[in-house]
Amino acid sequence: MTGALLVGIYVFVLAMFVGFEIITKIPPTLHTPLMSGANAVSGVTIVGAIIAAQSGSTSISSLLGLAAIIFATVNVVGGFLVTDRMLKMFGQKKKKAAK
Amino acid sequence: MxxxxxxxxxxxxxxxxxxxxxxxxxxxxxxxxxxxxxxxxxxxxxxxxxxxxxxxxxxxxxxxxxxxxxxxxxxxxxxxxVQMTAIPEMVALFNGCGGGASALVALSVIWFALFEKQQDAGVALLSKADAVTTMLSVFIGALTLTGSVVAFLKLRGWISGQPILIPGRHVLNGLLILGSLGITAYFVMNATDPSQMSLLTLVVCGLSLVLGIFLVIPIGGADMPVVISLLNSYSGLAACATGFVLSNNVLIISGALVGASGLILTQIMCKAMNRSLANVLFGGFGAEETTPGGGADARDYGPVRSYSAEEAAMVLESASSVIVVPGYGLAVAQAQHAVRELGDLLEKQDVDVKYAIHPVAGRMPGHMNVLLAESDVPYEQLHEMDQINPEFRNTDVVLVVGANDVVNPAASKDSASPIYGMPILEVHNASSVIVIKRSLSPGFAGIKNELFEYDNTMMLFDDAKKALQGLVAELKEAAG
Incomplete structure (x- = not known):
């Protein structure tokens, strides 16, 4: 298990670097969509929630999993949809400017 | 596992x-x-x-x-x-959901391991590594949840946006963190009895829920861009911690990306206010009794020139270049469409119109850009602070809509000012400045803005939307 933990830390550190590299290039105009998009991505914890709720029983661990799925799905669905709504507005302007 | x-x-x-x-x-x-x-x-x-x-x-x-x-x-x-003006509070709420979900997953994993798993005699209920990551996940997740809810309530105006300072809060927060750490250490090293372990988990969960509230409640409304960015980062790190619990690399990678994104935005926001992260988190800015001029109001001002919409419209009419500086007041008044209408009208009269965006204008990074995008302002007209500052001196009229501290010249002139050193939009260099504001009440920094007293400044006291609509009506009338 300690080996797995160490591999996890490897992955974490490298992913942080990738994140820093990409995100410093994002223009300030897109910072709000970036934040709500990143927000939706943090809902990836839904994967853990699904594993927690898999038995479908009324055990405490499953019910906690159910609650986790609800929270995570609000985060994922809401986050991606609202980001798309915002980015659509940015796109419209592009078309108008091209005319 | x-x-x-x-x-x-x-x-x-x-x-x-x-x-x-x-x-x-x-x-x-x-x-x-x-x-x-x-x-x-x-x-x-x-x-x-x-x-x-x-x-x-x-x-x-x-x-x-x-x-x-x-x-x-x-x-x-x-x-x-959701309305585009309410995006900051919505993001805060979604952040909380993500953090809450991570905490719940970790609790579920612990409960399963302690009470529901088929036990093999002699095998530890949770390995030490699992115990550490699970507790960490509970801690970050729970703190993100309550911190985000408080941020949401503040942004929504359901609790005061002013910093609420609890006496001894630094000591209290320190104790909460140390307490959680101590319990986690005991949990990892010594705990073997399931019911005791579950109790310890719940205590850590409770402590971090309280800590989340205490960390955000002393932070003032205009520091919200920093707080939201930071909570965004936490929600990513919470997902990351869950990834460690489940040994799942996708969670670790995507969580780390979000964590990095939040940290960078936090850093950008702090830099734009010339303050350290520690100062934002622990300073309780704007409520410190020692802040000079704290709680400035109309009495602190000398004579200011109050203009009617008609007079202001005449100034705009004779201008050939106008820069609009939007602030939080624009969002509050939902004035993004009105400002665009005015901009279009001016452009039709061959006025050069630009928009100057301060990095911390509004309540989250990029807030103003989204609002102006919603009302279809071409983004070629939006300019960042460093880019536009040299242009103010060649500009006829600057129209400040609901912004205050980000255009306060004291930040560059008065070394005694609490906001001294904060980069500002140097609107006072323009020939004339029209400030649309409801009253002379201070911005979040709680200080007087001497810009309002300057000879080239005209105050147009009204709600941003009404004022802009008034200007549009006057300009249309004048154009016949």
């Missing part, structure tokens, strides 16, 4: 998902590709979910379907209905 990915197919799908998350994020570096990037990210999420279901093989779909339907419906309704 339950979550260890087994088959090659599942592992490959997780890899694809992780790569797509990164590609999706990269799409956000350009306006042209941003929307596609967001769609790619959502695809990555779908692949991660499908891979997890394949990995489980046999599972009972009851709770999964129920949870996705309920959560999906709530999320979709909120996302479709």
């Amino acid at each position: 339950t979550g260890v990915a087994s088959s090659n197919l599942v592992l490959t799908l997780y890899l694809v998902s992780a790569v797509l998350f990164i590609v999706g994020l990269k799409g956000l570096t350009r306006i042209r590709t941003a929307r596609r990037g967001n769609i790619i990210s959502s695809l990555a999420m779908l692949i991660a979910i499908v891979a997890t279901l394949i990995d489980l093989g046999t599972f009972s779909p009851t709770w999964i379907i129920a949870g996705v339907v309920i959560g999906g419906a709530i999320g979709a309704i909120v996302a479709v209905r």
Whole structure:
């Protein structure tokens, strides 16, 4: 298990670097969509929630999993949809400017 | 452990998902590709979910379907209905959901391990590594949840946006953190009895819930861009911690991306206010009794020139270049469409119109850009602070709409000012400045803005939307 933990830390550190590299290039105009998009991505914890709720029983661990799925799905669905709504507005302007 | 990915197919799908998350994020570096990037990210999420279901093989779909339907419906309704001016509080709330979900997953893992798993005699209930990561996940997740809820309530105006300073809060917060650390250490090293372990988990959960409230409640409204960015980062790190609990690399990678994104935005926001993160988090800015001029109001001002919409319109009419400086007041008054209408009208009269965006204008990074995008202001007209500052001196009229501290010349002139050193938009260099504001009440820094007394400044006291509509009406009338 300690080996797995160490591999996890490897992955974490490298992913942080990738994140820093990409995100410093994002223009300030897109910072709000970036934040709500990143927000939706943090809902990836839904994967853990699904594993927690898999038995479908009324055990405490499953019910906690159910609650986790609800929270995570609000985060994922809401986050991606609202980001798309915002980015659509940015796109419209592009078309108008091209005319 | 339950979550260890087994088959090659599942592992490959997780890899694809992780790569797509990164590609999706990269799409956000350009306006042209941003929307596609967001769609790619959502695809990555779908692949991660499908891979997890394949990995489980046999599972009972009851709770999964129920949870996705309920959560999906709530999320979709909120996302479709929310007004663009309310994006900051919505993001705060979603952050909280992400953090809460991570904490719940960790609690579920602990409960399963302690009470529901088939036990082998002599095997520890939780390995030490698992114990550490699970507790960490509970801690960050719970803190993100309550911190975000407080941020949401402040942004919504349901609790005061002013900093609320609890006496001895630094000591209290220190104790909460030390307490959680101590309990976690005991939990990892010594705890063996399931009921004792579950109790300890709940105590840590409770402490971090309280800590989340205490950390955000002393922070003032205008520091919210920093807080939201930081909570965003936490929600990513919470997902990361869950990834460690489940040994799932997709969670670790995507969580780290979000964590990095939040940290960078936090840093940018702090720099734009010339303050350190520690100062934002612990300073309780704007409420310190020692702040000079704290609680400035109309009595602190000398004579200011109050103009009517008609007079202001005449000034605008004779201008050939106008720069608009939007601030939080624009968002509060929902004036983004009105400002665009005015801009269009001026452009039709061959006035050069630009918009100057301060990095911390509004309540979250990029807030003003989204509002102006909503009302279709071409983004070629939006300019960042460093880019536009040299242009003010050649500008006829600057129109400040609901902004205050970000145009306060004291930041560059008065070394005794609490905001001294904060980069500002140097609007006072323009020939004339029209400030649309409801009253002379101070911005969040609680200090007087001497710009309002300057000879070239005209105050137009009104709600931003009404004032802008008034200007539009006057200009139309004058044009016949």
